[in-house]
Amino acid sequence: MARSKHYRRRAISLAVASLLSAGMLSACGNMIDRVAEIGKEPSMDPIQNPQNDPNYQPVSLPMPSPTADVRQPNSLWRQGSRAFFKDQRAGKVGDILTVVIEIDDQAKLDNKTDQARDGSNSAGLDNLLGYETMLADIFPDGIDAGNLVNSDSASSTTGSGTVDRSEAIKLRVAAVITQVLPNGNMVLQGTQQVRVNYELRALTVGGVIRPEDISNVNEINYDKIAEARIAYGGKGTLSDVQQPRYGQQVYDIFFPF
Template identity: 85%
Template sequence: MTRHPNKAAMLALLLSVPLAGCGNMIDRVAEIGKEPSMDPIENPMHDDNYQPVSLPMPAPMQDIRQPASLWRQGSRAFFKDQRAGKVGDILTVVIEIQDQATLNNGTTQDRDGSNSAGLDNLLGYETMLADIFPDGIDAGNLVNSDSASSTSGTGTVNRSEAIRLRVAAVITQVLPNGNMVLQGTQQVRVNYELRALTVGGVIRPEDINNVNEIDYDKIAEARIAYGGKGTLSDVQQPRFGQQVYDIFFPF
């Protein structure tokens, strides 16, 4: 009896494609006619994707107090302010991205080459060339070659981005050197469209201004994501089957 393992494997593959997106399809069908649901407010440290930050740290600072001195080593001010400084404190992240880049490159290369060689005298053996090669051979013009190459390349990059957002973030860690790790998420729903903004990274306490705000370009290892889900976002994406087709179709 002849078996066809290739046919069985192909059938399993064809069945797995629609089943892979079955869960997503069921969720979308359940949300027909409903607004996109917002995620509950939770501790970001309990998220499955949360990872504590570990960075190289300097030696711990010793708290040395001088006699009759009001200043403590490492202190930023005489009086305590309301800026975020410990785990659980909230501060505002100001995101104002106005990037524009234009790049034009052009490369042109031309090369010409010409070579010739002859053998007029070689211990009398040059007379034997007529016995090996056709009649009329010229010993002084045995090799003559020409070569030419040309390369031309152009490249153009034109990019422009403009984002202006503000989001409140929570301090989730205070590192040994005093730097702090922040994590913030904001969700806004307008009719049937949900917009989500996520920001995270490492900041210095000195970069927080007097109104408890920090600019995005002062966040080290910054991770900023702005996207959404809903009717408009769904229309802008290809269908599930089209995405699978684009992945596996080799041409």
């Protein structure tokens, strides 16, 4: 039994040591990369086919039965067309359209919780067929059979949380059609990177759109994108200062209290 506990403690120690070693190696690698980039501008990602990304996943959604392209007899117009000779809006893989992002959200939450509890217990053994007189032989002198157990407990918990968030983003980004679904809906993905001095800002947008939601100037609002994924962030001097140090992040992960 003692040997099994020893092996269990040893296994736990090895697991914790492995996690710490992996975290330290990762942190050292990141520090080496950061040291190599001292005095240099943040590098931009190369332009590449999004389908070559290992994390790229084609969209698969429930699709209705396809509908035929209804044309009127002796008509030169095609259903959904915005131009006399050709529809200038994006409609096939590789086409480009503009995504208009105008987000102005606000949220404010304020919660507070107070909890307190007191408890006390006492127990005695005044008479038990005369066996209570034997307690003096087992316990130290001066034991009181009528007051064998006396315990008190108290706990108090106080919690408070406040969220005051305000976000305002107004951007326009060009996106590429990467997939056309069986019902005619299209999957788009776009990335934009802007570097100012030593700060790189990156905007990524993706999702599923309907052809009829594209305006006649080949634009679509972000709220018309289903399964929208919009990310706006960056890297550089300012972003680095706003992040806690690696040691602090590792400490926050493993410290249990």
